[in-house]
Amino acid sequence: MTSRRQFIQIVPAAGAALLVARTVSAQSDMVTEKDPEAVRLGYVSDANKADKAKFKNWAAGEHCANCGLFQGKPTDAAGPCPLYPGKKVSAKGWCSAYVKKA
Numbered sequence: 001m002t003s004r005r006q007f008i009q010i011v012p013a014a015g016a017a018l019l020v021a022r023t024v025s026a027q028s029d030m031v032t033e034k035d036p037e038a039v040r041l042g043y044v045s046d047a048n049k050a051d052k053a054k055f056k057n058w059a060a061g062e063h064c065a066n067c068g069l070f071q072g073k074p075t076d077a078a079g080p081c082p083l084y085p086g087k088k089v090s091a092k093g094w095c096s097a098y099v100k101k102a
Contacts, residue, residue, distance in 0.1 A: 047094035065091035
């Protein structure tokens with residue numbers, strides 16, 4: 001049987017471990033610029049770094065948070081996008097599939 005003292009030492013450590021695991025999980029579900037679909041669509045996590053020579057349809061002010069495909073709130077730092085199932089895109093990001101929100 002675990003003593004009360006051991007229990008009190010274990011609970012904070014377990015809580016910290018869960019917090020770290022949750023943070024790592026949240027970061028791992030983000031789209032990276034090296035994901036195959038992201039490469040194909042020219043996704044960048046910062047819209048200002050979009051390849052303007054390659055993607056002539058890029059315009060200043062376009063970013064994922066104001067795209068019609070972005071499924072997060074406009075104030076979210078990241079949110080889901082149907083183009084990248086199971087992953088989130090940066091609200092400041094951009095890809096060639098950008099569609100202005102209606």
